Amino acid sequence: MQPKLQKNKTITVECPATIANLVCGFDILGLALNNPQDIMELTLTDEPGIRITHTDAHPLPTDPLHNVAGVALLELMKEANDPSLGFDMMIDKRIKPGSGLGSSAASSAGAVVAANLLLGNRFSNEDLVRFAMAGEKLASGVKHADNITPCIYGGVTLIRSIFPLDIIQLDSPPLYVSVVHPQIEVKTSDARQILRKEVLLKDAIKQWGNIAGLVAGFMKHDHQLISRSLEDVIIEPVRSILIPGFDEVKKSCKDEGALGGGISGSGPSIFMLSTEEKTAIEVEKIMIDIYTRLGIDFKTYVTTINTDGVKLINN
Amino acid sequence: MQPKLQKNKTITVECPATIANLVCGFDILGLALNNPQDIMELTLTDEPGIRITHTDAHPLPTDPLHNVAGVALLELMKEANDPSLGFDMMIDKRIKPGSGLGSSAASSAGAVVAANLLLGNRFSNEDLVRFAMAGEKLASGVKHADNITPCIYGGVTLIRSIFPLDIIQLDSPPLYVSVVHPQIEVKTSDARQILRKEVLLKDAIKQWGNIAGLVAGFMKHDHQLISRSLEDVIIEPVRSILIPGFDEVKKSCKDEGALGGGISGSGPSIFMLSTEEKTAIEVEKIMIDIYTRLGIDFKTYVTTINTDGVKLINN
Numbered sequence: 025m026q027p028k029l030q031k032n033k034t035i036t037v038e039c040p041a042t043i044a045n046l047v048c049g050f051d052i053l054g055l056a057l058n059n060p061q062d063i064m065e066l067t068l069t070d071e072p073g074i075r076i077t078h079t080d081a082h083p084l085p086t087d088p089l090h091n092v093a094g095v096a097l098l099e100l101m102k103e104a105n106d107p108s109l110g111f112d113m114m115i116d117k118r119i120k121p122g123s124g125l126g127s128s129a130a131s132s133a134g135a136v137v138a139a140n141l142l143l144g145n146r147f148s149n150e151d152l153v154r155f156a157m158a159g160e161k162l163a164s165g166v167k168h169a170d171n172i173t174p175c176i177y178g179g180v181t182l183i184r185s186i187f188p189l190d191i192i193q194l195d196s197p198p199l200y201v202s203v204v205h206p207q208i209e210v211k212t213s214d215a216r217q218i219l220r221k222e223v224l225l226k227d228a229i230k231q232w233g234n235i236a237g238l239v240a241g242f243m244k245h246d247h248q249l250i251s252r253s254l255e256d257v258i259i260e261p262v263r264s265i266l267i268p269g270f271d272e273v274k275k276s277c278k279d280e281g282a283l284g285g286g287i288s289g290s291g292p293s294i295f296m297l298s299t300e301e302k303t304a305i306e307v308e309k310i311m312i313d314i315y316t317r318l319g320i321d322f323k324t325y326v327t328t329i330n331t332d333g334v335k336l337i338n339n
Numbered sequence: 340m341q342p343k344l345q346k347n348k349t350i351t352v353e354c355p356a357t358i359a360n361l362v363c364g365f366d367i368l369g370l371a372l373n374n375p376q377d378i379m380e381l382t383l384t385d386e387p388g389i390r391i392t393h394t395d396a397h398p399l400p401t402d403p404l405h406n407v408a409g410v411a412l413l414e415l416m417k418e419a420n421d422p423s424l425g426f427d428m429m430i431d432k433r434i435k436p437g438s439g440l441g442s443s444a445a446s447s448a449g450a451v452v453a454a455n456l457l458l459g460n461r462f463s464n465e466d467l468v469r470f471a472m473a474g475e476k477l478a479s480g481v482k483h484a485d486n487i488t489p490c491i492y493g494g495v496t497l498i499r500s501i502f503p504l505d506i507i508q509l510d511s512p513p514l515y516v517s518v519v520h521p522q523i524e525v526k527t528s529d530a531r532q533i534l535r536k537e538v539l540l541k542d543a544i545k546q547w548g549n550i551a552g553l554v555a556g557f558m559k560h561d562h563q564l565i566s567r568s569l570e571d572v573i574i575e576p577v578r579s580i581l582i583p584g585f586d587e588v589k590k591s592c593k594d595e596g597a598l599g600g601g602i603s604g605s606g607p608s609i610f611m612l613s614t615e616e617k618t619a620i621e622v623e624k625i626m627i628d629i630y631t632r633l634g635i636d637f638k639t640y641v642t643t644i645n646t647d648g649v650k651l652i653n654n
Contacts, residue, residue, distance in 0.1 A: 048547075049547070049551070050544060050547075051544045051548075052544065052547060052548045052551055053551070182548070182551050182552065182555060183548065184548045184549060184551065184552035184564075184567065184568060185545070185548055185549075185552075185567075190548075190552070190567060192551075192552060192555050192564065194555060219540060220540065221539060221540055221541075222537040222538065222539055222540065223537065223538060223539075223540050223543055224536060224537055224538075225534060225535065225536055225537065225538050225573075226536075228538055228543040228546070228547075228573070229365060229366045229367065230500070231543070231547060232363075232364070232365075232367060232543075232546060232547045232550045233366075233367045233497070233498065233499045233500055233505075234499065234500075235547045235550055235551050236364070236367055236368070236497050236499065236507075236550050236551065236554045237497065237499035237500075237505070237507060238551075239551045239554045239555055239558075240497060240507050240509060240554055240558065243554075243555065243558045243559075244558075249499075249507065252499065252500075252505060253499060258540075258543075
């Protein structure tokens with residue numbers, strides 16, 4: 025049966041920010057946030073091709089071939105194999121590009137989830153991850169899925185393998201997330217560049233102990249195990265050098281009672297998980313104090329884990 | 340309150356074989372088996388010191404300072420801090436030393452669990468792991484806990500960290516385990532020696548994806564996820580060279596329907612996990628055929644995961 029197309033219909037979706045890597049889970053773990061979220065409107069039209077407009081102030085390209093949402097949507101259209109398909113896309117980007125909060129993933133994921141809704145859900149979530157990865161490749165040069173996946177599925181997700189794609193949704197307790205985005209530039213490509221190609225086996229063993237502990241901690245809803253496992257001996261010691269204030273933020277927030285945290289994605293944002301809202305708010309205050317003192321512009325959020333992923337907000 | 344000592348009482352315990360490493364979980368994961376198991380008798384006596392006898396044919400040292408069970412028990416006695424304590428120990432070793440099935444761990448763990456029972460359970464399981472690790476240090480030169488821990492706790496266990504010791508019990512579905520012990524010598528110290536000190540970051544990432552998948556697979560009782568995650572890109576490619584027939588055993592057993600498996604501990608035993616008993620028996624036949632054809636002496640087992648750990652079998 026041919027899925028029902030919703031021609032000339034406009035839908036609006038919310039596309040959550042995401043935290044990739046989750047400290048010890050470099051390239052494999054991620055979670056979605058309830059704030060910030062992009063807003064995206066998509067219309068299925070009679071005019072073939074993609075037309076992109078931005079209502080935000082970010083100087084992002086509107087040529088579909090140079091826009092992450094455009095590239096992701098083209099990937100979906102290629103597989104849909106219907107040359108008559110056309111889309112008008114309006115993006116209100118509220119997740120700042122370069123923040124380390126999955127801004128490009130939100131656009132790529134939002135575009136393909138919205139398009140799939142308009143095309144009668146002909147593709148699976150796993151297909152949508154595959155399409156959206158084309159956007160990530162444009163943004164960072166690498167087809168990674170650790171922002172895309174939580175953005176589409178919601179919650180905490182594990183990418184066991186990227187080729188072939190193997191996605192596992194992990195149960196987790198409700199947690200509060202404090203985020204600070206110090207407004208300095210850390211390019212994903214630079215952040216990848218400074219990593220060593222080889223790591224000590226003994227460090228790798230520590231890391232996989234922590235990853236195993238973190239997965240078990242989420243699934244058992246064991247806050248203290250999550251806390252003990254939020255330790256990264258491989259990536260953070262290198263990348264944190266690019267983020268002024270990182271060590272102080274991390275230490276002070278943990279002293280305040282945060283379970284732990286680290287660099288969001290490849291930075292510069294820093295996130296901290298807490299069991300209680302009041303701790304998360306105290307943690308935000310610490311973040312504000314430190315970056316105010318350092319004289320670096322910043323933005324903070326206190327939010328929770330988003331369990332929906334990209335979501336229709338009108339119909 | 341002083342715990343009640345059971346002077347001149349003899350107790351008998353069963354001490355299970357264990358599989359360390361669990362393919363991708365090098366140094367952190369392990370599970371206990373219902374077969375083979377050592378039998379150990381321990382008597383708390385009025386004569387200070389430790390006296391060890393063996394009823395098996397293995398030429399193991401009986402000097403407590405050179406016997407893994409003796410060394411583990413001495414560690415416990417040191418902490419018990421009672422110079423009047425004395426033990427007679429009788430070991431019937433049914434787990435062949437050097438098999439890769441945790442023979443030394445069974446002795447070390449059995450000794451301290453039995454002693455703790457006679458001393459009125461004054462120590463925690465975590466204490467017992469600490470004591471028994473002294474036995475592992477004597478056996479292999481390294482204080483590892485990935486056989487000791489499942490031997491004491493039973494089931495599938497994760498050592499998130501060894502210093503400080505952080506043990507997590509993982510739920511798992513009931514599984515059948517087929518084991519072949521090709522009777523060639525692979526020394527734990529040699530098996531450690533041939534590992535590279537550095538690994539590629541990209542391989543480490545694959546490995547931790549699999550570890551995360553394996554932990555999630557056990558906890559979700561997801562057999563197919565367990566199967567997909569039983570892949571080791573770091574240790575097995577190096578160590579399997581020491582085990583003739585390894586590649587053929589692994590491939591043929593997986594073709595037969597085993598979920599997967601690999602080297603038990605540092606070898607030479609090979610284990611395979613299966614969902615159904617009949618698959619596990621077919622897998623054992625394949626193991627028998629291959630080692631018969633290769634002209635290498637071997638022993639096989641078809642068993643299940645032991646969920647008790649070291650267990651009192653009389654009182």
